Amino acid sequence: MAIVSVIIPCFNQGHFLDEAVVSVLNQTYPDIEIIVVNDGSTDEYTKSLLRNYDRPKTRVIHTINQGLSTARNVGIREAKGEYILPLDADDKIGDSYLEHAAKILDEDPSIGVVYCNAELFGARAGRWDLPEFTPQRLLRDNLIFCSALYRKRDWMLIGGYNPNMHYGWEDWDFWLSMIELGRKVIHIPIVLFYYRVNRNSMNSSMTFTQKLLMMFNLLMNHKKLYLTNITSLLLHRGLHGKKQ
DSSP: OOOEEEEEEESSOHHHHHHHHHHHHTOSOOOEEEEEEEEOOOOHHHHHHHHTOOOTTEEEEEEOOOOHHHHHHHHHHHOOOSEEEEOOTTOEEOTTHHHHHHHHHHHOTTEEEEEEEEEEEESSOEEEOOOOOOHHHHHHSOOSOSOOBEEHHHHHHHTSSOTTOTTSOHHHHHHHHHHHTTOEEEEEEEEEEEEEEOTTOHHHHOOHHHHHHHHHHHHHHTHHHHHHTHHHHHHHHHHHTSOO
């Protein structure tokens, strides 16, 4: 079996970390490692927890605070696994997620990204309904949460998560890079990912100006991809802009 490396950046989220780690240790897929990246936490509880964090198959890397993209890159660079699963420190995964996803990657080298259905928990609960994936829709909106399985060699070809996406959407930027590599995306129609909703989530805290800046960076990072698909993008906007 290929080793799956689960990369968990942690910035001041020590109170949630064990839930994330336990969800990985409970996997039906046995060949795993967990890398927790302490991204320069300032919270005393988190700092104390990570100084002596002792869990099976788990190691901690300490860095200065450099943001989510760089923290993920630091962890993935040290990963021994053939496959990578990013996981935020306040989220968790279902027991058979890695077994299902790794099997799909094992069987078809043309597939680059595997994700699943998702459910919300925390401040809000219920099904997280994402639109059906197509490469064209991905140009308009992020259809895949950060915790999808992919190959480390593709991360290397891409050059990792782009640090210029410092306010958010770094996962959207990364999935677009996967499309540029020509990788297929597969969706598992089972709830195997659990996203914690809280008032401090990065996406909800982005200002309008920050969103504009991140969208500009996204377009510049993937200029050729967007220019190649400009006709379909404009057509979509025209069709949905008509009065009924």
